[in-house]
Amino acid sequence: MKKTYKIEVDCANCALKMEETAKKVEGVQDATVSFMTQKMKVEFAESADEKSVMEAVRKACKKVESDCEIYLD
Numbered sequence: 688m689k690k691t692y693k694i695e696v697d698c699a700n701c702a703l704k705m706e707e708t709a710k711k712v713e714g715v716q717d718a719t720v721s722f723m724t725q726k727m728k729v730e731f732a733e734s735a736d737e738k739s740v741m742e743a744v745r746k747a748c749k750k751v752e753s754d755c756e757i758y759l760d
Contacts, residue, residue, distance in 0.1 A: 690737065694720065695756040704757055705748045709717045714740035726729055727757060 696702045702722035709718035709727065714735030720727045729744070731737055738759075743756045 688737070689728060689730045691731065692725045692741070694725050695759045696722055696725065696752065698722065701752045701755060704751045708745045708747045708751045712740060712743045715744065718744075738742065748758070 694705070696705060699722040702720040703726070706718055706720040709715055709720070709729065715729060716732045717730040718727065729741070731740060731749070733735050736740050745759065748755050748757060
């Protein structure tokens, strides 16, 4: 399953760091982050729980870019 989330990120380099971090989270099959559109697209692994995976993605991204935001609702 794929889903798109609105994000706030300050620069293209930060977006790349968030993308690389999101891809490492268990349950994420693929992720892309666009600085230009301020969106994160996530493809979940088949049996992944979307809500818990995205909480883990948010937490991991905050460690890399503390001022980033991912809107989950």
